[in-house]
Amino acid sequence: MDARNGFIDTIGRTPLIRLIGPSEATGCEILGKAEFLNPGGSVKDRAALAIVEDAVASGRLKPGGVIVEGTAGNTGIGLALVGNALGFRTVIVMPETQSQEKKDMLRLCGADLRLVPAVPFKDPGNYVHVSRRIAEELAQTEPNGAIWANQFDNLANREGHRRTTGPEIWEQTGGKVDAFTCATGTGGTLAGVGMALKERNPDVRIVLADPMGSALYAWKKTGELKAEGNSITEGIGQGRVTANLADAPVDDAVQVTDEEALPIIFDLLKDEGLVLGGSSGINVGAAIKVAKALGPGHTIVTILCDYGTRYQSKLFNPAFLREKNLPVPDWLA
Ligand code: PMP
Numbered sequence: 001m002d003a004r005n006g007f008i009d010t011i012g013r014t015p016l017i018r019l020i021g022p023s024e025a026t027g028c029e030i031l032g033k034a035e036f037l038n039p040g041g042s043v044k045d046r047a048a049l050a051i052v053e054d055a056v057a058s059g060r061l062k063p064g065g066v067i068v069e070g071t072a073g074n075t076g077i078g079l080a081l082v083g084n085a086l087g088f089r090t091v092i093v094m095p096e097t098q099s100q101e102k103k104d105m106l107r108l109c110g111a112d113l114r115l116v117p118a119v120p121f122k123d124p125g126n127y128v129h130v131s132r133r134i135a136e137e138l139a140q141t142e143p144n145g146a147i148w149a150n151q152f153d154n155l156a157n158r159e160g161h162r163r164t165t166g167p168e169i170w171e172q173t174g175g176k177v178d179a180f181t182c183a184t185g186t187g188g189t190l191a192g193v194g195m196a197l198k199e200r201n202p203d204v205r206i207v208l209a210d211p212m213g214s215a216l217y218a219w220k221k222t223g224e225l226k227a228e229g230n231s232i233t234e235g236i237g238q239g240r241v242t243a244n245l246a247d248a249p250v251d252d253a254v255q256v257t258d259e260e261a262l263p264i265i266f267d268l269l270k271d272e273g274l275v276l277g278g279s280s281g282i283n284v285g286a287a288i289k290v291a292k293a294l295g296p297g298h299t300i301v302t303i304l305c306d307y308g309t310r311y312q313s314k315l316f317n318p319a320f321l322r323e324k325n326l327p328v329p330d331w332l333a
Pocket of ligand 1: 042185279305306
C-alpha cells in the first residue's frame with residue numbers, strides 16, 4: 001500500500017516542477033517547488049505544522065488548547081487544518097483587505113475568523129498585535145490554555161523549512177542547484193531553505209524576491225528599510241526585518257513588479273496548466289532575472305507558493321485588473 005496517514009502526513013514531499021516556458025526562454029532549468037499542492041493549498045501548511053509541533057513538544061500547547069494567529073490567510077488555513085487534525089481550535093486575525101476566497105476558506109475550516117482594518121505594524125490595531133493580545137487573554141480564560149503562533153518571529157517557522165523544504169529541494173535536484181529565489185512574508189521559507197542549501201553547498205546563491213511596496217529590496221541593497229510602489233500580491237512584502245529573516249543567508253535581492261509577475265502567472269496557467277497565486281509570479285519572475293544574469297546552463301529553484309483559485313476574485317478578475325491598470329490576458333477578458 002502507498003498511502004499517507006491523514007492530513008498531517010500529507011504536508012510536504014511536494015513535487016519539483018520544471019517550468020517549461022521560463023526554462024526554454026532562458027536556457028536554464030527553472031524549477032518550481034510545488035507548495036501549492038500541499039493539502040491546505042499553500043507553502044504555509046509546513047510552517048503551521050512546524051509551529052504547532054514545536055509548541056506541543058515544549059509543553060506550551062496542551063490538548064484542547066487554542067491556537068491564535070495573525071495572518072494574510074494561508075498560515076491561518078494551515079493552522080486551522082492542522083488544528084482540526086490534532087484537536088486544537090483556532091482564532092485567526094486577518095486584515096480585511098485579503099481575498100474573499102481566503103476568508104471563506106478559513107470559515108469553512110472552522111476557524112474563529114476576526115477581520116481587522118489593514119493598518120501598519122507600528123499601529124496597535126495591526127493584525128499581528130491584535131492576535132497577540134487575543135492570545136494573551138485566551139491564555140487566562142480558556143480551560144486548556146492558548147498560544148500565539150507568532151509566525152513572523154517564531155523560529156520554529158524557518159526550522160520547519162530548514163528540516164523539510166530545503167533538504168527536499170537538495171535531493172530532488174541531486175544537489176545541482178545554482179540559485180534559489182523566494183519572496184518574503186515572514187521570511188521563514190527564504191531563510192529555512194537558504195540555510196539548508198548553504199549548509200550543503202555554500203556557493204548556492206540565495207536571492208530575495210521582493211514585490212513593489214516592500215522594504216526588503218532596499219534593505220538588502222542599501223541597509224535601509226524603504227518601500228516604493230505597491231502590489232496586488234498577498235502574503236508577501238515586508239516593512240521590517242523579522243526574527244526569521246534577521247540572520248538568513250541572503251546573497252542578493254531582486255525586485256519584480258506586478259506588470260512582470262502577472263503575465264508569468266497567466267502563461268503558466270494557459271500554457272502549462274499550473275494554477276498559481278500572485279506570489280508565485282514574483283518568485284518565478286525573480287528566477288528568470290537570476291537566470292538571465294547567470295547565463296544559460298544554470299539551475300534555479302523557486303517556490304510555487306499557493307493555489308490560484310484563492311485569488312479568482314482579484315488576480316483572475318478582468319474588472320479588478322482593469323481597475324488597477326494591470327494587464328488583462330485575451331483569454332480572460
Ligand atoms: N506566498 C504566499 C501566498 C503566502 O501566503 C506567504 C506567507 N504569508 C508567502 C508567499 C511567504 O512565505 P513566508 O512567510 O515563508 O515568507
